[in-house]
Each structure stands twice: as C-alpha cells, then as structure tokens.
Amino acid sequence: MKIIIADTNLFISALLYQGKVSAKALLLAADKYTLVLSDSIIDEIKDVVSRKEPRAIEIVDNFLSNFGYSLIQSKHLSIPDGFSIRDPKDEHVVTAAIASESDILLTRDKDFPKDGFPFEVLSPEEFLQKYS
Numbered sequence: 001m002k003i004i005i006a007d008t009n010l011f012i013s014a015l016l017y018q019g020k021v022s023a024k025a026l027l028l029a030a031d032k033y034t035l036v037l038s039d040s041i042i043d044e045i046k047d048v049v050s051r052k053e054p055r056a057i058e059i060v061d062n063f064l065s066n067f068g069y070s071l072i073q074s075k076h077l078s079i080p081d082g083f084s085i086r087d088p089k090d091e092h093v094v095t096a097a098i099a100s101e102s103d104i105l106l107t108r109d110k111d112f113p114k115d116g117f118p119f120e121v122l123s124p125e126e127f128l129q130k131y132s
Helices: 008-016 020-032 039-052 054-066 088-099 124-131
Strands: 003-006 034-038 070-072 104-106 120-122
Touching (some): 003 020, 003 088, 008 020, 008 039, 008 054, 020 034, 020 104, 034 088, 039 054, 039 070, 039 088, 088 104, 104 124, 120 124
Parallel strands (some): 003 034, 003 104, 034 070, 104 120
8 A cells, every 4th residue: 555645735725715725635545555744744744833823733733533544753853864855944845755755745836846756756637637
C-alpha cells in the first residue's frame, strides 16, 4: 500500500477555503492508502490556522482527531545530505517524507521539485487523476 504524506497547504485549503480538490485528495489518501502526518506538519497547520482564522482552531482539532492518519515524530530529525529545497521552512516536510518512507508527497507548493526525491511530488489534481 502506498504511503502518502500531505503538506500543510492541502489542509489549509480544505479547512479554511473549502478547497474541494484538496479535500478530495486528502480523503482518498486517508481512505485508500496510508496517510502520514508529522508532528511538525500538525504544528504548522495549527500555527497557520491560528494566525489566519483563530476561531477555526477547534475545527482543526476536531478534524485531526477524527481523521485517519499515521503520526511520525520528526521534529528531532534534519534533512539528509544530498537533498535540498529552495525554502528552508519546508525542510521538515522533506525530512518527514523520507523518514516515513513515503511514496508520494501531496502539495501545492511549487518549491518542491518534481524529481530528486525518493518519492513522487504531486498536486492534489495530479494525485486524483493518477490514483482515483
């Protein structure tokens, strides 16, 4: 079964902006595959939501407590040698994807190159087209 890690921006799109494609991709990943989140991605989701829409933090907590995913502890990890990304703030996502042996990274972030990683980098649209 494929292991999929989802970047923060998919959750923000789905939860705050009613991003239907992002929500469909997350639901498919959780339902048909193994969805992985890291402690640092969850912290980032909560941080972004608390800054953009503080009243929605309860929605995030409810969503995360009822959503099917595996948790990886990655705060203590650093990006392995040989991997780089333009935005250092995104290194925690690469680190979590590598540590969880993910097959796919779901993201809308253009800073992630399509190759050079041991996992596929797909937008929600690409993921749905390829795997639904």
